[in-house]
Amino acid sequence: MAVAAVILLGLGLMVLVGTPEAAEPDLHAPLPVDPNALDLRWDRERGELVIAYGPIDLPAGASHEDIVQIGGVVGTLPADGWLHGYRVEITDAHGRRVPQLVLHHINIIATDRRELFSEIMQRVGAAGHETGPVKLPRLFGLPVRQGERLLVTAMMHNPTSESYEGVRVVTRMPFTPRGTWLPPIPVFPFYLDVMPPASKHAYDLPPGRSEKSWEGRPAVSGRIIGVGGHLHKYGVALRFEDVTAGKVLWEAAPILDEDGNVIGMPMRMFLGRLGIPLRKDHVYRLTAVYDNPTGETIPDGAMGTLGGVMIPARNETWPGVDRRHPDYLLDWELIQDTSYGHAGRGEGSATAGGHGHHHH
Known part of the structure; x- marks a missing residue:
């Protein structure tokens, strides 16, 4: 998008929504884990927050069940500013690159904020082995405050024939510190699951065509500027609707490889329309559509997540966590639980902010 178009877009959104804010987080609230165990630092030279998760040893051919997983680790943000996305790098004890194939998933979660549609913690980002860089235009950024806590949890495996020792998953998040001459427009990630x-x-997938849905109301009104999602094999479509208005806001079919495996979901940006309206007095529904040709129920065979x-709209404040x-x-x-995020236990996926098994 040309610079002039981005500036005009930003001005248009500022007229529509003003300058949204989040409730002041309680940064002194105790957590059930050490809030400084995670290696989280600000690389001023590269303009990034850097999160290093690990180390962990990955024997050749090991499944996630064969590996002693680290579990959730928390770190504290070192400065006020805005995050603009993330990318993942994986290295071994000698600093050599490790194939991203060893990453089953990684989740980045803000412990001091809540989600838009529920009281769970806010999902800031997630990635799997196939996830590329996720980047917002410099005009937009997730506002963060010094002292806020980020929780990172990951699951590793090693489907390769080579063993790796001292593996670290490094997440690099482009960061603009507070005090910049042109502060970004604050944006917030959100996450929905069926x-x-x-x-x-994850849920059992019955034979034949099936649908599963979940409905809820957002905590604040505003405008959605982008969405994406995640389905498992035999997924046909993911649909997001404004039930109150009787309108489908987004629907997408998965991207498949030659064997019919899901390798991605299309992402949709609504920048040209200055976003699409989201109203807190409306009910919204997420639906996952599957068509299972096997004739049998597949245990934990389905997921349906949207990120x-x-x-937020003018005069709306993102609510604090309860x-x-x-x-x-x-x-x-x-x-x-160290199995968090696995198909049988934990999280789904999201885009540009959310959370789970894998991220598109």
Whole structure:
């Protein structure tokens, strides 16, 4: 997009939504884990926040069950500013590149913020072995504050014939510090799943054609500027609807390889329309459509997740987290399970901010 067009887009969005804010997080609230265990630092020279997860040894041919997984680790943000996306690099103890194939998934979660459609913690990003860089235009950024905590959880395996020792998953997040002459427009990631929040998100896939849906209301109104999603094999479509208005906002079919395996989902940006409206007095529905030709039920064979980026409306404030809410407490319980994010247990996926098994 040309620079002039980006500037005009930004001005248009500022007129529509003003300057959105988030509730002041309680940065002194105790967490069930050490808030400084994660290697999280600010690389000023490269303009990035750098998160290093590991080390972990990966024997050749090891499944995720053969490996002693690290589990969730928390770090504290070193400065105020804005995040513009992320990319993943994997290296061994000698600094040599390791194939991204060893990454089953990684999730980045803001422990001091809630999700748009539920009381679980906010999903900031996620990646799998096939995930490329996720980058927002410099005009937009997720606002973060010094002292906020990020939780990272990952699952590793090694389908290759080579063993790797001291493996680290390094996530690099382009970062603009507070005080810049042109501050980005604050945007917020959101996540939806066809299963209830803070629950097992994979489900048994029945034979034939089937649909599974979940409905909810957003905590704030605003405008969605982009969405993407995730389905498993035999997925046909993922559909996001405004139930109250009777309107389909986004629907996409998965991208398949020659063997019919899902290798991605199309991402859709709504920048040319200055985003699409999202209203907190409306009900929204996410539906996953599958067609299982095997004639048998596939245990934990299906998922349906959507991730997106939105800008809250003028005078709306992204609500704070309720640390006593049952969904928040259950979310912590699930995340501390080292199988979190696996098809049988944890999270789904999202785009540009969200969360799970794999990210498109």
